[in-house]
Amino acid sequence: MALHLSADAPVPARAVPQKYLFGPVADFLMLGGSAFLILPVLFFVPLKYEGFVGATMLLMAHLINHPHFAHSYQLFYRNFGRKVRGDGYDKNLQVRYIFAGIVVPLIMGGFFAYG
Secondary structure, rough: OOOOOOOOOOOOOOOOOOOOOOOOHHHHHHHHHHHHHHHHHHHHHOHHHHHHHHHHHHHHHHHHHHHHHHHHHHHOOOHHHHHHOOOOOOOOHHHHHHHHHHHHHHHHHHHHHHO
């Protein structure tokens, strides 16, 4: 077995990283593009089903969005004390964590409580 080390040896082509998770169309639909398909259909739903459709949408939002948000908070606030102290984090990132994790929730809480 010979090893070819000359300067004119062909360089193996790098694999181009994918810019999508499941495919461009599937990603578009799952990231909100499906609303362009669903909303026109909902326009033609008779008014007598309005309550059922609203309850179904509320249930779907609860089943899909709430676990997503809960896990996002879990990821964000994991080791939050270290992030606030800046242990191993850049100063700019530390400020962003403090602003997004403490300042913004306090502002929102004040707005919803007193605004």
